[in-house]
Amino acid sequence: MRGLLKSLKWLNPKNFGVTALVIYSGAALAQDDVFSQYREMMGDDNPAIFVIEEGADLWREPRGPKKASLEACDLGLGAGVVKGAYAQLPRYFADTAQVMDLEARLFHCMETLQGLTPAEARRKPYSGKGDTGTELEALVTYIADQSNGQAIALPQSHPQEKTAYALGENIFYYRAGPHDFSCASCHRQTGKRIRLQDLPNLTEAEGAAAAYSSWPAYRVSQGLVRTMGWRMQNCARQQRLPELQAGSDAITALLVFMGVNAQGAEMQAPGLKR
Amino acid sequence: MTMNILKVLSLGIAAGLALAAHADNTEAVLRESMKPKNQARMDRIEQNALQTACSNAADTVANDKQARQLREAAQASVRYPANGKYLGDWRRGQMIAADGTGLQWSDDPKAANGGNCYACHQLDKQEMAYGTVGPSLLNYGQRGQSEAMLKYTWAKIWNPNAYVLCSHMPRFGDAGILTEQQLKDVMALLMDPTSPVNAELVHE
Numbered sequence: 001m002r003g004l005l006k007s008l009k010w011l012n013p014k015n016f017g018v019t020a021l022v023i024y025s026g027a028a029l030a031q032d033d034v035f036s037q038y039r040e041m042m043g044d045d046n047p048a049i050f051v052i053e054e055g056a057d058l059w060r061e062p063r064g065p066k067k068a069s070l071e072a073c074d075l076g077l078g079a080g081v082v083k084g085a086y087a088q089l090p091r092y093f094a095d096t097a098q099v100m101d102l103e104a105r106l107f108h109c110m111e112t113l114q115g116l117t118p119a120e121a122r123r124k125p126y127s128g129k130g131d132t133g134t135e136l137e138a139l140v141t142y143i144a145d146q147s148n149g150q151a152i153a154l155p156q157s158h159p160q161e162k163t164a165y166a167l168g169e170n171i172f173y174y175r176a177g178p179h180d181f182s183c184a185s186c187h188r189q190t191g192k193r194i195r196l197q198d199l200p201n202l203t204e205a206e207g208a209a210a211a212y213s214s215w216p217a218y219r220v221s222q223g224l225v226r227t228m229g230w231r232m233q234n235c236a237r238q239q240r241l242p243e244l245q246a247g248s249d250a251i252t253a254l255l256v257f258m259g260v261n262a263q264g265a266e267m268q269a270p271g272l273k274r
Numbered sequence: 275m276t277m278n279i280l281k282v283l284s285l286g287i288a289a290g291l292a293l294a295a296h297a298d299n300t301e302a303v304l305r306e307s308m309k310p311k312n313q314a315r316m317d318r319i320e321q322n323a324l325q326t327a328c329s330n331a332a333d334t335v336a337n338d339k340q341a342r343q344l345r346e347a348a349q350a351s352v353r354y355p356a357n358g359k360y361l362g363d364w365r366r367g368q369m370i371a372a373d374g375t376g377l378q379w380s381d382d383p384k385a386a387n388g389g390n391c392y393a394c395h396q397l398d399k400q401e402m403a404y405g406t407v408g409p410s411l412l413n414y415g416q417r418g419q420s421e422a423m424l425k426y427t428w429a430k431i432w433n434p435n436a437y438v439l440c441s442h443m444p445r446f447g448d449a450g451i452l453t454e455q456q457l458k459d460v461m462a463l464l465m466d467p468t469s470p471v472n473a474e475l476v477h478e
Contacts, residue, residue: 170300175325177318178377178451179444182329186407194393194405203331240377241304242314248307 038220048141048218048270051133051225055142058135064114073109075102075143086147087267090252090259092158099164101255103229104247106139125246126230133224136246140227141216144269151266152212154259161256168257171250172202177240183254185239208258209265217271225270228255300329314379324348328440341439348435351448352428355458360424362458364469370456371397371463377451387451389460394443397463398470408443414464415472427464431457 059070059082075085076093090101096108103125110121125136155161172183183202186194190201201207215228232251236244244250304319324344327335335341373388375381391397394408404410417423429436432447446452452460463469 167300167303170329171304173329173331174300174304174321175329176304176321178449180325180328180449181442181444184331184333185442188331189407192405192407194407195403197405199407236308237314237378237380240314241318242308242316243311243379244308249303250307253303 046218046270046272047220048145048216048225048272051138051141051218052145052270053142054133055138055140055145058139059142064110064116066113066115068113068115070106070109070113070139072113073105075105082143082146084147084150086144086269087150087152088154090164090256091155092160097160099158099160099252099256101229101247101252102140102143103136103227104252106136107247122246126227126233127222127224131224137216137225137227137230140229141225141270144216144267147267148269149266151264152209152259152262154256154263156260164253164256165260167249168253168255171254172257179240181239183235183239202258202261205261205263205265208261212255212258212262213265213268214271214273216269217273219273221274226273311379313377313381313383324435324440333440333442335439345435345439348433348439348445348448349429351445352432352436353447353454354425354428355454360428360458361462361465362455362460364459364462364466364471366456367459367461367463368398368470370452370460372401386453386456389446389452389456391460400470411464411471413472415467415469419465424461424465427461428457431460 062069072079074080074093074095075082076088076091077083077085086102089105090099092099093105093108098104100108107118107121110116111118124134127134127137156165172187175182175185186192186199187202187207189199190204190207192199192201200211202211212228215231216225218224219226229246229251232254233244233246236242301319301321305316308316308319310316321329324347327340327344335344370386370389371391374390374393375385376387376390381387391411392401392404394405396404396406396410396412397414399412414427428447431452433445434441434443435445444451446460447454447457463471465472467473
């Protein structure tokens with residue numbers, strides 16, 4: 001099945017000759033137009049469905065030293081409740097007294113329920129070059145799919161949830177590295193693009209909603225599902241910063257900032273992206 | 275029993291403070307959230323005075339005196355070419371402008387850095403895959419070829435904060451992203467009347 005999915009890589013802009021197409025048509029045609037046509041063509045078919053199945057299996061399978069499944073994991077709506085949980089994450093958890101995003105919460109449950117060490121739980125959060133998907137990516141895809149169609153509703157009632165938003169905003173504007181970039185360097189204006197890639201303005205509702213509602217997403221050019229946490233890590237890489245870690249406070253805070261800005265928008269994940 | 279409750283409470287409070295204690299300490303949170311990888315060491319998250327002053331939504335330095343000092347420091351940072359020649363080879367400049375690699379943990383530290391100009395600017399008339407974060411530089415050479423124009427353009431690329439404080443354009447010279455020769459090649463791309471930025475004719 002993976003092999004079949006890989007064949008969809010023809011959509012990779014490198015193979016697709018987008019630049020040539022653009023010149024030929026004589027007008028600047030944003031890549032997004034090409035891919036929105038592709039999305040239309042695909043309809044409801046998203047190769048991520050196979051990853052969703054894989055994630056559902058992983059959720060139910062007894063694993064780790066304690067031979068336990070993750071089904072007793074509390075994602076914020078009570079132990080084992082998956083439906084609608086993703087649309088309300090990150091949130092404050094009383095048992096850890098921390099604001100956690102889904103990935104941090106999954107690590108926590110792998111440790112407490114399945115008996116993994118913190119290092120074991122975090123061994124391989126995101127796919128590298130040539131990988132075909134990680135367990136974390138599959139779990140996140142399954143859980144996010146269970147919030148598809150739900151309104152984004154991050155709780156902001158606990159003081160720590162408010163603090164997380166403020167911290168996320170600070171990180172968003174934090175300039176650093178040899179290029180002086182912050183998140184805001186690319187994501188504070190509306191209607192801009194990098195090369196042909198449209199940039200969402202994450203400081204206002206529409207842009208934040210477009211971004212937040214569509215991750216995790218099946219990346220056709222990479223042949224696998226990427227999570228929002230990976231997207232944060234990859235942005236930090238392009239900022240020339242060190243490696244941002246899955247489940248870290250910085251990712252959680254950034255997701256609270258973005259998710260609260262996207263409040264009320266409908267989740268449409270897993271999305272389909274180039 | 276009481277001991278256990280106390281233990282749980284103190285643990286909870288300690289963990290709970292992880293985020294709360296750092297609302298105003300962004301660097302500390304980043305330090306805890308990142309790991310060094312290849313050439314991207316942890317010192318990358320330590321801000322210089324300019325970066326600290328410009329880390330706000332308005333992209334302005336509120337204190338006038340500090341703003342003046344930072345602008346003067348940016349102007350003083352500019353090192354003009356030792357031999358007085360500003361222009362290199364626009365063909366090499368074109369490659370530097372199109373190259374988006376350099377200084378990321380995924381990049382080869384031995385390879386030359388790119389300038390990635392096309393990420394944000396329109397340059398070559400035939401290159402449609404250009405970004406719009408920065409202004410279009412189409413026909414830039416027509417803005418003038420005087421010594422003053424050469425010096426202005428050089429300084430703008432060396433350290434944009436000399437003109438626009440809190441610019442989101444990197445300090446290509448000041449931060450050591452591009453070498454003097456690379457800067458000259460990019461200058462030629464911008465200024466040379468025969469470069470694809472300025473020439474009317476199609477270059478093959």
